[in-house]
Amino acid sequence: MNLRRLWAIVIKELRQLRRDKLTFAMIVGIPTMQLLLFGYAINMDIRNLPAAVLDQARTAQSRELVAELAQTRVLDFGYRLRTPQDLDALLRTGAISAALVIPPDFERRLIEHDRPPLQIVVDGSDQTVQQAVRQLAALPLQALLDPAAASPPANVEIVNFYNPGRRAPVNTVPGLIGVILTMTMVLFTAMALVRERERGNLEFLIATPVSPAELTVGKVLPFVGIGLLQVTLVLALGVAIFHVPIRGSLVDVYLASLIFIIASLALGVFLSTLAKSQFQAMQLAFFTFLPQILLSGFMFPYAGMPWPAQWLAEIFPMTHFMRLIRGIALRAATLADLWPELAALGVFIVVMLGIAIARTRKRLD
Amino acid sequence: MPQQPSSHPNPLPQAGEGKDNAIVARGLTRRFGKVTAVDALDLTVGRAQVYGFLGPNGSGKTTAIRMLCGLLLPSAGTIDVLGYRIPEQAEALKRRIGYMTQKFSLYDDLTVRENLEFVAAVHELDRAQTRTRVAELLERYWLRDLRDQLAGTLSGGQKQRLALAAAVLHEPELLLLDEPTSAVDPQSRREFWDSLFALTDAGTTILVSTHYMDEAERCHRLAILDHGRLVADGTPRELEDALPGQVLLVECANPRAAQNALAPLPGISAMAQIGASLRVLGSDGADLRAPIAARLREAGIAARVDPAPPNLEDVFVAATRQAPAERHA
Numbered sequence: 261m262n263l264r265r266l267w268a269i270v271i272k273e274l275r276q277l278r279r280d281k282l283t284f285a286m287i288v289g290i291p292t293m294q295l296l297l298f299g300y301a302i303n304m305d306i307r308n309l310p311a312a313v314l315d316q317a318r319t320a321q322s323r324e325l326v327a328e329l330a331q332t333r334v335l336d337f338g339y340r341l342r343t344p345q346d347l348d349a350l351l352r353t354g355a356i357s358a359a360l361v362i363p364p365d366f367e368r369r370l371i372e373h374d375r376p377p378l379q380i381v382v383d384g385s386d387q388t389v390q391q392a393v394r395q396l397a398a399l400p401l402q403a404l405l406d407p408a409a410a411s412p413p414a415n416v417e418i419v420n421f422y423n424p425g426r427r428a429p430v431n432t433v434p435g436l437i438g439v440i441l442t443m444t445m446v447l448f449t450a451m452a453l454v455r456e457r458e459r460g461n462l463e464f465l466i467a468t469p470v471s472p473a474e475l476t477v478g479k480v481l482p483f484v485g486i487g488l489l490q491v492t493l494v495l496a497l498g499v500a501i502f503h504v505p506i507r508g509s510l511v512d513v514y515l516a517s518l519i520f521i522i523a524s525l526a527l528g529v530f531l532s533t534l535a536k537s538q539f540q541a542m543q544l545a546f547f548t549f550l551p552q553i554l555l556s557g558f559m560f561p562y563a564g565m566p567w568p569a570q571w572l573a574e575i576f577p578m579t580h581f582m583r584l585i586r587g588i589a590l591r592a593a594t595l596a597d598l599w600p601e602l603a604a605l606g607v608f609i610v611v612m613l614g615i616a617i618a619r620t621r622k623r624l625d
Numbered sequence: 626m627p628q629q630p631s632s633h634p635n636p637l638p639q640a641g642e643g644k645d646n647a648i649v650a651r652g653l654t655r656r657f658g659k660v661t662a663v664d665a666l667d668l669t670v671g672r673a674q675v676y677g678f679l680g681p682n683g684s685g686k687t688t689a690i691r692m693l694c695g696l697l698l699p700s701a702g703t704i705d706v707l708g709y710r711i712p713e714q715a716e717a718l719k720r721r722i723g724y725m726t727q728k729f730s731l732y733d734d735l736t737v738r739e740n741l742e743f744v745a746a747v748h749e750l751d752r753a754q755t756r757t758r759v760a761e762l763l764e765r766y767w768l769r770d771l772r773d774q775l776a777g778t779l780s781g782g783q784k785q786r787l788a789l790a791a792a793v794l795h796e797p798e799l800l801l802l803d804e805p806t807s808a809v810d811p812q813s814r815r816e817f818w819d820s821l822f823a824l825t826d827a828g829t830t831i832l833v834s835t836h837y838m839d840e841a842e843r844c845h846r847l848a849i850l851d852h853g854r855l856v857a858d859g860t861p862r863e864l865e866d867a868l869p870g871q872v873l874l875v876e877c878a879n880p881r882a883a884q885n886a887l888a889p890l891p892g893i894s895a896m897a898q899i900g901a902s903l904r905v906l907g908s909d910g911a912d913l914r915a916p917i918a919a920r921l922r923e924a925g926i927a928a929r930v931d932p933a934p935p936n937l938e939d940v941f942v943a944a945t946r947q948a949p950a951e952r953h954a
Contacts, residue, residue, distance in 0.1 A: 268746030272735065279734045279775075464730035464791075467694050468747045469719050622716075624696045 261474055270468075273452070277482065283448065291440045291490045292497065298432045299502050309389060312339035312359040314347055317366035325378070329360065334396055347381065357383045358393050430505070434589040435558045437491055438515060438581040442524055442552055445487050449528025450541040451454075452479050458537050463624065472620040480525045481497035487521035508588035512595045516584040516602075523577035523605045525623025527611035533619040552578040580604045623625065627824040634916075638785035646705075647672045647799050647830035648693060653702035653881030655688050655853075662688040666944070670832060670846075673825050677844030678834035679941060685853035686834040687727060690801050693832070693937060694724050707799055718749070723792035727803040729784045737768050737787055739924070740776055748795040764788040766820070782813030789820060793829075800824065806840065818843055838938045849944045856944040861937055868935040870894055870907035872945055873914065877903070877928035886924035890916060895942045906939050 277283060317320050329352035330337055335358055350356045363369065369377040369609035382393045384620035387391065453476065456462045466473065498504040503577055506513065527548060553559060562573060573579045580601040595602060597618040647669035655663040663685040670676045678686045695708055695715025704711040709718040713885040731740045741762060745755040763769045766786040771779065776787060785805055792800060802821075807812045818840065821831055825845075835843070841847055841861065848858040857864055877883050880903040884896050887905065893910035907913045914930050921928045 262749060264751075268743055272732070272739070272743045274741060276732065276734050393754070459733070460726060460728045460730040461732060462730075463696065463726045463728075464724065466696060467719060467722070467745075469749070470747050502711055521901070524777035551832055623696055623698065623712075624691060 261471070261477070261563040262469075265470060265474050266478045266481075269475060270481050273479050273482050281350040286444065287486055287490065288493065290444055291493045293492055293495050294431065294440055294443075295436060295447070295501075297611070298436050299498075307333050308336040309334060309357045309598055310355065310390065311335035311337050312341050312347060312350055312356045313337045314341040314344065314359060315362045316364040317362045320368060320415075321370075322362045322366050325362070326360065329396065332396065335360070335439050336394055351381065351383055354383070357389045371440035430502070430590065431586070432558075433494065433502055433504040434585045435556075435582050436498075437494050437585055438520065438556065438578045439553060440490055440494060441487055441521055441581075442578050443549055444490065444549060445483060445521055445524035445541060446531065447545040448483055448486075449480055449505060449525050450535060451538050452483075453529065453532035454535050454538050454541040466622045466624070473617070476529055476616070476620070480529060483525055484518070484521055487524075488517065490515045491625040506589050508594065512588045513585065515595060516581065516588060516598075519602060519605050519609075520577055520584070521583040523581075523609050523612075526609045526616070527577065530616045533616050552576045555579065557582045574604070575608070577605055577608050581606075626912055631909065637907070638713060645672065647707060648676075648832065649705045650693065653689065653704060654694055654700045655685075655697060656700045657892060662853050663692065663699075666850075666853070666855050668855070670697070672830050673828050674845035675821055675825055675831045675833060675843070676834065677841050677847040678850060679836065679838075679847055679937075680850035681836060681945060683852075683881060684850040686850055686852075687803050689850070690724075690803050690832065690834060694801055695719065696724075702899065716775075721798050723795070723797035723800045725788050725792040725800070725802045725805050727807065729776075731784075731788060731791055731938060732774055734774050734775060736775055737779070738772040739762070740787065741791060744791045744794050753820050760796060761800045766790045772919045781808035782810060785809050785813065785817060786820075789817070793824065793950075798829060800829055800831045802831065804834050804836070806835065806837065814840070837917065838936075838941065841941075842937050849941060851945040855882060856877070857940065864940045865937060868940050868943060869909055869914055871910065872933045872935045872937075872939050873905040873917065874899075874931050874933040875894070875903040875905060875921070875928050876901065876931070877926055879926065882924070883921060883926050883928060886926060887917060887920055889921050892916070894946050897942075904933070904939075908943075 267583070313326055315326065326337065329335060337360070339346075339350060339356060341350075341359070343362075347359050347361070351359065359381040361381060363378070366377055369375050380393055380396060383389055456465070456475075456479075485548075495506065495513070499506065528545070531544045531548070532541060535544055551572065555562075555565065555569055556576055556578040557573070559577070562570060565573065584595075584598050584601045587598050588595070642757060646669050648668060650666060650668040653663055653666040653668065654661065660705065664739055665915070666685075666689060668689075678689065680686050688697060692699050693704060693710045693711065695718060698712055699713075706718055707721055709715070710734075711718060732743070738759060741759045742755055744912060747760060750758060761782075763772050766789060768783070768786060768790065776784065779787065785808070788800075789805070806817055808819065815903065821833070835841055842860065846860055847860065847864060849856050857867075859867070875883055875887075878901075880898045880901065883903050884898065887893060887896065887903075890913075892908055892911055892913055895906040897904045905913065914932070918928070918930050921930075
């Protein structure tokens with residue numbers, strides 16, 4: 261490894277990057293756009309689902325019940341219906357996501373406990389809607405209707421430790437660092453390395469004393485800096501706009517990010533040895549990106565996955581980074597507390613780079 | 626996967642042969658699947674001369690050059706370049722050769738100067754050396770006014786001057802140029818060849834592939850490649866003198882009609898219309914003057930038939946014509 265050559269490659273790469281307006285825009289644009297998208301749009305706290313009421317009892321109590329449920333703000337009762345047929349039509353067209361059905365003998369059922377006193381019909385085609393409405397079913401009906409009831413129904417009190425306001429951005433923003441780094445780091449490195457081959461520069465380079473290691477490290481090094489820049493950008497915007505707390509040490513956040521950046525770059529280097537063109541490199545990058553997003557725990561809880569998915573998730577660097585960054589940022593954990601995740605990332609880096617180096621030849625065949 | 630070099634009937638390079646010669650290759654062969662791109666090529670290139678590879682597209686010129694600088698593994702054969710065994714010692718060789726690819730392979734999105742500075746660093750020149758050497762090359766190859774222009778915006782001739790400057794930056798002993806003038810106007814080509822002779826005067830050996838006859842004429846020595854095989858080699862003069870067939874010039878009012886009339890005549894290997902005359906190449910030493918004149922009289926075409934001195938194009942046509950027939954025999 262010759263330092264003068266390595267540095268020359270880094271400088272060349274930075275000069276090219278400066279003239280590549282699209283990539284340059286992506287470095288800043290992707291984090292900003294994703295942060296705003298995920299921070300505002302992907303909000304698991306569901307409010308104001310369009311809903312209908314079919315009140316067949318028409319008593320004072322049934323009206324009171326509707327008013328109470330409306331106050332939870334989960335459902336927005338925009339429709340008052342007269343027949344079950346109306347309900348079918350509205351659900352099918354998607355005008356409403358849920359409907360509250362109060363049977364004619366509502367009050368009798370309440371007293372006799374023989375059949376459920378009311379029904380909430382849910383549009384089952386949307387999973388998040390289902391979950392939100394299921395929470396409503398757990399509402400203590402008796403207490404709702406009769407605050408002075410002798411026996412308060414047994415309900416579980418949920419204490420939310422790290423996100424008491426149950427605000428989604430607190431969970432999503434730290435994880436978003438992982439998403440953004442995966443997306444940009446893997447893609448940029450794989451494409452940057454393949455570009456040299458696709459444009460014919462490699463044929464000139466391999467006829468010079470440049471070694472594959474110098475070329476790879478030199479091309480990848482600028483992206484380490486760019487990755488850390490993106491981390492800073494997401495953290496700053498997350499704190500400024502969404503008031504995401506960073507409870508652990510900032511040094512640990514950056515160290516964990518650095519290790520994860522290197523792991524993503526290693527994956528990009530490995531993919532570049534498989535791809536023949538920049539287009540293929542892009543396809544491969546997206547191929548690894550989707551399962552990482554879905555299985556890492558960023559979108560769906562890891563604990564709820566079947567074991568093959570969990571097993572697969574353990575391979576992906578993003579899974580380990582999710583645990584690291586959420587641990588450090590939200591639970592004030594230290595890197596030492598989370599050493600198994602660091603070790604997993606280390607193994608991933610060594611394996612990916614090992615395969616990539618074994619596949620690299622300073623030849624055209 | 627490339628095969629390991631196997632034993633070959635051709636003799637190995639003799640001890641000492643590599644000292645006087647820049648390149649000695651014996652039985653050089655490269656197969657891609659079922660296709661044999663280079664077929665048992667024997668090559669000897671002396672130092673400080675311009676050695677030409679002349680051949681049609683797909684004749685194996687690029688593959689041969691790539692094997693000589695260690696970018697491709699030969700399927701069979703031995704290579705000695707500047708005393709290094711290739712491909713085993715290719716890394717050591719790479720410090721002493723310059724390679725100019727067929728397609729422009731420097732960076733379009735770097736300026737002329739940035740490209741040269743990068744290449745200087747790759748060859749481990751220090752900063753002071755880089756500054757003087759880059760300034761020198763910008764001057765020598767008329768690139769000084771273009772130094773801050775992006776390479777991608779240069780014309781064909783300018784790109785080629787930049788590529789040559791990059792290839793000779795570390796003062797290599799051997800320069801391998803793969804069709805360097807394919808995207809260049811005639812004036813730039815002349816200037817380019819003047820630069821090549823300036824380099825050989827300074828002791829550099831140059832191997833250059835081309836499919837231009839006028840460029841081939843200017844080489845000290847020449848190898849004609851066809852379907853991966855060496856079909857002729859020597860100085861341009863030797864090759865012309867050794868042409869087996871007779872060259873005749875048929876001057877008449879309608880050369881196309883004459884060509885049609887002569888088509889069935891045996892003993893003709895090629896005909897080409899050159900302006901108002903027809904150039905006829907005989908396939909062997911037999912005198913064709915009388916049969917041609919007779920055939921044209923029969924066809925009612927008034928013509929003059931004169932012998933003409935053979936040129937390199939005749940040599941090229943004759944060599945690449947007979948090769949497939951030989952192979953099928």
